[in-house]
Amino acid sequence: MSARRVTIVEIAQHVGLSKTTVSDALHGGGRVSPATAAKVAAAARELGYVTNRAARQLRGRSVGALGIYIPPIARNFNFYMEFAFGAAHGSAEHDADLVLFARDADVGPRHFQVDGVIAVDPLPGDPMLERLVDAGIPMVTAGRPPEALADAVSAVIEAPHGDLTRLVLDHLWESGYARPAFVGSDRRFYSSWADDVRRTYVEWCGAHSVAPSAFDCPLDATADELSTAVRSAVRPSDVDALVCAPQGFAGRSIGILESLGVHTGTAFGLASLSSDPTTELGNPRITAVDLAPWTFGRESIVLLAAVLGGDQHDHLNRFADVGVRIAGETTTRSWESLQA
Amino acid sequence: MSARRVTIVEIAQHVGLSKTTVSDALHGGGRVSPATAAKVAAAARELGYVTNRAARQLRGRSVGALGIYIPPIARNFNFYMEFAFGAAHGSAEHDADLVLFARDADVGPRHFQVDGVIAVDPLPGDPMLERLVDAGIPMVTAGRPPEALADAVSAVIEAPHGDLTRLVLDHLWESGYARPAFVGSDRRFYSSWADDVRRTYVEWCGAHSVAPSAFDCPLDATADELSTAVRSAVRPSDVDALVCAPQGFAGRSIGILESLGVHTGTAFGLASLSSDPTTELGNPRITAVDLAPWTFGRESIVLLAAVLGGDQHDHLNRFADVGVRIAGETTTRSWESLQA
DNA sequence: TTGAAAGCGGTACCAC
DNA sequence: GTGGTACCGCTTTCAA
Numbered sequence: 239m240s241a242r243r244v245t246i247v248e249i250a251q252h253v254g255l256s257k258t259t260v261s262d263a264l265h266g267g268g269r270v271s272p273a274t275a276a277k278v279a280a281a282a283r284e285l286g287y288v289t290n291r292a293a294r295q296l297r298g299r300s301v302g303a304l305g306i307y308i309p310p311i312a313r314n315f316n317f318y319m320e321f322a323f324g325a326a327h328g329s330a331e332h333d334a335d336l337v338l339f340a341r342d343a344d345v346g347p348r349h350f351q352v353d354g355v356i357a358v359d360p361l362p363g364d365p366m367l368e369r370l371v372d373a374g375i376p377m378v379t380a381g382r383p384p385e386a387l388a389d390a391v392s393a394v395i396e397a398p399h400g401d402l403t404r405l406v407l408d409h410l411w412e413s414g415y416a417r418p419a420f421v422g423s424d425r426r427f428y429s430s431w432a433d434d435v436r437r438t439y440v441e442w443c444g445a446h447s448v449a450p451s452a453f454d455c456p457l458d459a460t461a462d463e464l465s466t467a468v469r470s471a472v473r474p475s476d477v478d479a480l481v482c483a484p485q486g487f488a489g490r491s492i493g494i495l496e497s498l499g500v501h502t503g504t505a506f507g508l509a510s511l512s513s514d515p516t517t518e519l520g521n522p523r524i525t526a527v528d529l530a531p532w533t534f535g536r537e538s539i540v541l542l543a544a545v546l547g548g549d550q551h552d553h554l555n556r557f558a559d560v561g562v563r564i565a566g567e568t569t570t571r572s573w574e575s576l577q578a
Numbered sequence: 579m580s581a582r583r584v585t586i587v588e589i590a591q592h593v594g595l596s597k598t599t600v601s602d603a604l605h606g607g608g609r610v611s612p613a614t615a616a617k618v619a620a621a622a623r624e625l626g627y628v629t630n631r632a633a634r635q636l637r638g639r640s641v642g643a644l645g646i647y648i649p650p651i652a653r654n655f656n657f658y659m660e661f662a663f664g665a666a667h668g669s670a671e672h673d674a675d676l677v678l679f680a681r682d683a684d685v686g687p688r689h690f691q692v693d694g695v696i697a698v699d700p701l702p703g704d705p706m707l708e709r710l711v712d713a714g715i716p717m718v719t720a721g722r723p724p725e726a727l728a729d730a731v732s733a734v735i736e737a738p739h740g741d742l743t744r745l746v747l748d749h750l751w752e753s754g755y756a757r758p759a760f761v762g763s764d765r766r767f768y769s770s771w772a773d774d775v776r777r778t779y780v781e782w783c784g785a786h787s788v789a790p791s792a793f794d795c796p797l798d799a800t801a802d803e804l805s806t807a808v809r810s811a812v813r814p815s816d817v818d819a820l821v822c823a824p825q826g827f828a829g830r831s832i833g834i835l836e837s838l839g840v841h842t843g844t845a846f847g848l849a850s851l852s853s854d855p856t857t858e859l860g861n862p863r864i865t866a867v868d869l870a871p872w873t874f875g876r877e878s879i880v881l882l883a884a885v886l887g888g889d890q891h892d893h894l895n896r897f898a899d900v901g902v903r904i905a906g907e908t909t910t911r912s913w914e915s916l917q918a
Numbered sequence: 919t920t921g922a923a924a925g926c927g928g929t930a931c932c933a934c
Numbered sequence: 935g936t937g938g939t940a941c942c943g944c945t946t947t948c949a950a
Contacts, residue, residue, distance in 0.1 A: 256921045261945065351642070458855070459856060634929075636928075
């Protein structure tokens with residue numbers, strides 16, 4: 239079994255200082271002299287010291303754990319999985335654990351034993367978000383929060399979905415596709431992402447004097463449901479491209495379009511605004527927005543850590559680093575390069 | 579911000595008892611009289627008491643958190659996501675948090691601040707598993723562990739993959755399909771699951787005097803890679819069905835087969851041994867094994883909790899509750915009913 | 919710049 | 935059955 243852990247007292251004995259000094263040297267605000275700080279750090283490393291989170295939490299305020307909450311509806315998508323693991327990595331870099339909150343986990347009174355939480359794609363009226371806010375847990379949202387929560391949220395990180403959508407539509411346009419249709423998620427998933435991409439599509443159509451052909455279906459659409467939406471979207475005879483919002487829909491649409499006699503990639507354009515890594519980003523027929531969920535998750539933790547660290551900079555609302563892979567190309571263009 | 583929390587001292591004052599008695603009444607081993615236990619429980623509820631995990635951990639041994647580890651290769655599948663959320667729910671039921679471990683999170687010395695861990699589909703040679711074992715964390719694996727870890731694992735939970743595979747093959751056989759082909763995952767994902775389904779397929783072929791037609795591809799196969807595997811598998815002209823092992827492959831194969839002029843669901847059988855909830859379980863063309871990942875995850879936590887609670891029963895190795903939905907049927911048959 | 923002592927909220931051990 | 939007390943490892947006063 240695990241050997242007994244090294245404590246600051248042992249370090250103190252080892253270097254001939256008091257436990258107070260050791261504590262300050264390791265975590266404090268620069269009270270101790272650089273020389274002793276170095277000595278203590280060396281001893282800590284040598285002895286294999288690791289902070290006992292329980293003790294720290296008991297006396298102080300920090301828990302040493304961060305939380306992540308993902309709405310149940312969205313769990314079909316590996317976007318969230320990748321996001322969560324990026325967040326876990328980021329947490330580890332900040333010496334914190336990442337705790338997974340399940341909405342269903344509402345069993346009896348429990349406190350959230352975390353210093354802060356990432357709420358991914360916060361949906362209006364989600365009771366779990368309210369509980370977190372009521373508990374006073376500092377919250378960073380990935381995606382803009384609903385109105386009711388706006389004041390309670392410490393910071394927001396999001397991808398530039400509107401810009402990305404416009405970029406994809408422009409690319410299709412420049413490639414000669416004159417009327418792209420759109421398939422998005424329905425109202426059960428009313429995130430800022432869903433809003434942004436849908437609104438941008440409609441605006442873009444207006445700016446290009448193109449009649450929108452937009453249809454929604456559930457995020458967890460079955461083959462039939464997606465098929466219905468896709469058929470409706472591409473029904474107008476002059477539709478020559480399809481832009482799918484939710485992850486995987488574009489990849490799944492290839493077969494549906496094929497069965498309609500529509501061959502993707504040549505005369506008909508196809509794009510995904512939130513790409514599945516294997517079926518969409520890896521598919522040369524599809525122009526694919528890479529939301530880089532792992533990085534996104536990690537960056538959201540960096541932001542949360544900054545908030546908890548007391549950063550009050552006005553750039554607390556950030557954009558994540560994303561990319562786009564154009565159909566037929568093998569490399570992904572970063573968002574920054576695309577801005578230029 | 580969060581109101582100061584209620585402590586056992588306040589409960590003690592409230593009911594006119596000592597700290598010790600309150601502690602025993604709430605968590606102890608039945609030392610106190612039923613009457614006082616009830617009184618204390620009532621007061622605790624009334625005052626909104628929640629155990630302070632840090633304090634408990636500091637004195638005692640329990641951390642109040644469980645961990646889950648999912649190998650990076652496998653993260654493409656929402657099976658694991660559902661599993662993780664089932665586990666989070668199960669943890670909450672045991673008044674524990676669920677911590678997500680990332681292998682990449684190997685940044686500096688950190689202790690695993692958990693009472694035990696679920697390792698999902700443990701792969702041979704995974705350094706993270708070794709670290710967990712070295713740290714002496716009690717481990718339950720979902721799926722049988724590799725040889726090298728067998729002794730270090732406290733319990734195993736798995737689905738009866740061999741039986742399920744046989745059942746699917748038998749069903750296809752009885753439906754008139756004489757020679758099913760097989761597409762599985764390659765060696766980079768060498769789990770007991772991958773082993774079981776592949777071996778069972780080959781055995782079944784032997785028992786039915788059918789020549790196997792089995793091909794592997796990466797778990798994160800692109801459209802092209804999967805296409806290659808499927809084409810190879812169905813090349814023999816007498817192949818009249820396809821059984822796909824990894825989640826989503828059967829659903830993705832429909833389009834591939836279509837492009838080969840093979841129409842699934844009528845003259846050609848299709849099955850998935852690990853079904854995606856929307857594209858496969860919801861698809862009437864596919865005979866789909868429902869691994870019920872949420873329940874699986876929850877049950878794995880129940881098992882881990884039993885292990886940590888000191889259960890030494892010999893039924894520590896369990897089978898999860900799974901189901902199968904036969905192509906064309908709308909309901910899922912439970913594994914238990916299928917046994918009968 | 920450093921040290922001593924108190925105390926966070928529980929649990930374990932011992933008396934009664 | 936119940937109560938008193940020490941103590942887990944750390945941070946936070948307050949003194950030196």
